């Protein structure tokens with residue numbers, strides 16, 4: 210098989226491309242390099258610069274590379290920006306996916322893996338674990354585009370005999386090597402690094418949540434493990450018209466306080482965090498039920514929060530030498 214990986218020059222996509230190529234799959238990357246970094250890809254993985262909104266280009270790449278499966282990661286992903294620019298998010302995330310699926314169907318590509326997100330759940334109800342049948346109620350246009358994307362993928366798959374998998378990622382962190390690290394400052398780990406590097410204390414929003422230490426609890430997964438989940442999804446037995454929608458996390462909750470403790474140990478920066486009021490809409494707890502991932506994909510995460518923070522910090526220090534303490 211040859212897999213087209215859209216968004217393969219991105220933080221997660223480059224890990225997916227490397228893991229799949231390393232496991233012997235043929236891979237071609239399509240990326241418009243709007244937030245991607247071409248240097249994340251080794252020279253033996255071809256990179257086509259272009260957008261998932263260009264149906265003509267997609268058809269040419271499918272033909273030239275004899276593509277038989279697609280892993281679709283290309284998307285805009287900033288929640289706050291999606292509130293300010295919903296039309297752009299719908300155009301790129303939903304419009305881009307529609308164009309891609311049309312080209313997939315025309316080209317007779319039969320396998321499709323889609324990057325979804327725990328954002329489809331919105332603020333999950335007060336349950337210990339969030340299972341895949343938890344009602345979806347996204348609270349941002351970004352989350353809406355991921356939920357609409359899942360609907361599109363499943364409907365097209367059923368109508369046109371594709372084998373489809375939607376992966377709902379929980380909180381992604383870490384990197385397989387410093388060069389592959391996340392360059393954005395949108396997730397909690399790089400946000401804390403950014404504050405520390407500026408000489409500022411990290412901020413904690415809400416210390417009175419109904420959780421053991423009062424701070425929000427989340428499910429963090431190492432991006433290297435997440436990439437393995439894509440390989441498992443790509444290799445699940447083909448069954449035309451079958452769809453699978455599955456949480457990808459570790460199934461273990463880590464509070465903001467616990468995360469900050471690990472970050473302090475790794476960075477050596479032990480300044481006390483600033484305790485701020487709760488933010489409206491923050492769910493106290495969002496931890497994945499990962500039993501379906503184990504059963505349907507044979508996937509379970511191996512790496513813990515310590516490995517995530519250490520590898521993320523190594524990547525941060527590579528790009529921010531000023532962060533390294535003497």
Ligand SMILES: NC(=O)c1ccc[n+]([C@@H]2O[C@H](COP(=O)([O-])OP(=O)(O)OC[C@H]3O[C@@H](n4cnc5c(N)ncnc54)[C@H](O)[C@@H]3O)[C@@H](O)[C@H]2O)c1
Pocket residue numbers: 215216217218219220221222239240241242243244245246259260261262281282283284285286301305324325326327378379380381396
């Ligand atoms: N990082 C997370 O915590 C997280 C969590 C849940 C879901 N996701 C999803 O995972 C996917 C990858 O996220 P990431 O963190 O690697 O982000 P990223 O911004 O690093 O990667 C996205 C990649 O897609 C490319 N791209 C964007 N729009 C494109 C388009 N229309 N055509 C072609 N290429 C395009 C960008 O240049 C970039 O290389 C996204 O779909 C995102 O919504 C990410």
